[in-house]
Amino acid sequence: MKTTQNTLQYMTGFGNEFETEALSGALPTGQFSPQKCTYKLYAEQISSTAFTAPRAKNRRTWTYRMRPSVVTGGDFVAIDKGLIRTSPGTDLNCPPNVLRWSSLPLDRSTGDFVDGLTTIAVSGDARAQIGLGIHVYRADRGMGKKVFYCADGEMLIVPQQGAILAHTELGRLHVVPGEILVIPRGLKFRIELPDGPVRGYVCENYGAPLELPERGPVGANGFANDRDFQYPVAWFEENDEEHTLVVKFCGELYQTTLDHSPFDVVAWVGNSAPYKYDLARYNVINTVSFDHPDPSIFTVLTSPSDTLGVANLDFVVFPPRWMVAENTFRPPWFHRNIMSEFMGLIRGTYDAKGKGFEPGGMSLHNCMTPHGPEATVFEKASNTELKPERYENTLAFMFESRYVITPTRFAMESECRQRDYSKCWTGIKKNFDGNP
Numbered sequence: 530m531k532t533t534q535n536t537l538q539y540m541t542g543f544g545n546e547f548e549t550e551a552l553s554g555a556l557p558t559g560q561f562s563p564q565k566c567t568y569k570l571y572a573e574q575i576s577s578t579a580f581t582a583p584r585a586k587n588r589r590t591w592t593y594r595m596r597p598s599v600v601t602g603g604d605f606v607a608i609d610k611g612l613i614r615t616s617p618g619t620d621l622n623c624p625p626n627v628l629r630w631s632s633l634p635l636d637r638s639t640g641d642f643v644d645g646l647t648t649i650a651v652s653g654d655a656r657a658q659i660g661l662g663i664h665v666y667r668a669d670r671g672m673g674k675k676v677f678y679c680a681d682g683e684m685l686i687v688p689q690q691g692a693i694l695a696h697t698e699l700g701r702l703h704v705v706p707g708e709i710l711v712i713p714r715g716l717k718f719r720i721e722l723p724d725g726p727v728r729g730y731v732c733e734n735y736g737a738p739l740e741l742p743e744r745g746p747v748g749a750n751g752f753a754n755d756r757d758f759q760y761p762v763a764w765f766e767e768n769d770e771e772h773t774l775v776v777k778f779c780g781e782l783y784q785t786t787l788d789h790s791p792f793d794v795v796a797w798v799g800n801s802a803p804y805k806y807d808l809a810r811y812n813v814i815n816t817v818s819f820d821h822p823d824p825s826i827f828t829v830l831t832s833p834s835d836t837l838g839v840a841n842l843d844f845v846v847f848p849p850r851w852m853v854a855e856n857t858f859r860p861p862w863f864h865r866n867i868m869s870e871f872m873g874l875i876r877g878t879y880d881a882k883g884k885g886f887e888p889g890g891m892s893l894h895n896c897m898t899p900h901g902p903e904a905t906v907f908e909k910a911s912n913t914e915l916k917p918e919r920y921e922n923t924l925a926f927m928f929e930s931r932y933v934i935t936p937t938r939f940a941m942e943s944e945c946r947q948r949d950y951s952k953c954w955t956g957i958k959k960n961f962d963g964n965p
């Protein structure tokens with residue numbers, strides 16, 4: 530049977546302590562590690578935060594599985610990492626220029642999800658668990674008997690084209706453009722393609738796991754609501770054919786064999802698990818009076834750094850919404866920011882830019898690099914009649930980080946880089962003539 534959006538079950542609530550079993554009685558009652566587990570399973574804990582992390586931040590999951598993960602065909606061997614890059618270790622300086630890319634083409638054989646991973650930019654230091662890697666994924670086939678985990682970070686997957694079906698140790702999730710998928714660091718998964726070739730973005734978060742931002746005076750509801758996050762139910766396959774396990778660790782890819790499928794978790798309990806979220810559920814809170822607020826009002830998820838309020842990664846989304854601000858320049862303003870801003874577009878157009886920022890495309894405005902509305906947008910928005918207006922057909926997002934985001938050599942040399950990007954501002958002339 531084809532697995533579609535409607536055939537899978539989910540549990541809801543961000544970061545809940547979930548309990549799920551695919552065979553009844555597989556979860557121990559009242560303890561995690563009994564002398565003997567039911568169904569002769571093995572207990573294995575996956576810790577996504579330090580054992581001693583504060584309770585509110587602590588994330589771990591207990592799995593009950595046919596074999597513990599340590600059972601493999603032997604040591605890992607290094608394999609070709611293709612276009613995957615990791616911070617530090619980029620051989621490029623980071624220019625203070627505005628940078629933009631057209632979408633990477635889907636018109637060639639891209640392989641599976643791992644084969645097609647192409648790193649566009651990196652920041653921080655994966656070994657220190659600081660910063661992030663930004664990749665585009667392109668795939669034209671499923672992973673079959675290949676399984677992947679990333680020890681360098683949590684993976685935030687933002688589909689732009691085509692549905693993906695993620696089989697993970699903790700269950701299956703079907704994710705379409707407009708939704709996001711987050712896979713905890715180290716969790717094994719494979720991506721299948723139920724409807725053909727796919728493309729999208731990945732933010733590999735080397736830092737603290739993504740969490741919901743505080744709401745402050747907004748109160749108990751709004752922005753991304755906890756109840757809209759969906760987690761898989763336990764699911765397993767009993768398959769003793771050979772599988773390949775590929776691991777990303779310290780920027781390299783390694784591989785070993787397994788004489789079985791690692792998707793053999795019959796039951797699990799815990800709060801660290803893959804989840805998906807439909808960005809259409811984001812409850813936009815914005816001005817009903819005047820001025821354009823800071824884009825932090827659009828933060829879906831945040832990975833905090835050790836400095837309060839200064840994120841390792843903010844995932845920010847610009848969804849369809851009403852614009853009603855009076856006497857206001859409504860698009861994003863001209864600005865310079867200590868935080869570095871990497872943007873992508875899932876569909877439609879973005880209010881600060883015309884055609885050049887296209888679905889599947891990307892832009893990078895680094896620390897203190899000036900940017901803002903292009904000339905034609907400035908002209909139009911400065912002169913338009915300010916009626917309530919609905920922004921339709923738009924879904925842009927931003928990965929924003931306190932750490933400078935360095936483009937890879939591939940990204941800088943790619944034919945997709947729009948070398949004339951800065952020209953979109955050259956039409957902005959001095960209007961000042963001394964008269965008020």
Ligand SMILES: O=C(O)Cc1cc(O)ccc1O
Nearest residue numbers: 823824860861862870881900
């Ligand atoms: O640069 C951008 O387009 C992102 C952005 C959006 C916005 O509404 C305000 C500031 C900002 O950096």
Ligand SMILES: [Fe+2]
Nearest residue numbers: 866870894900
């Ligand atoms: Fe910006």
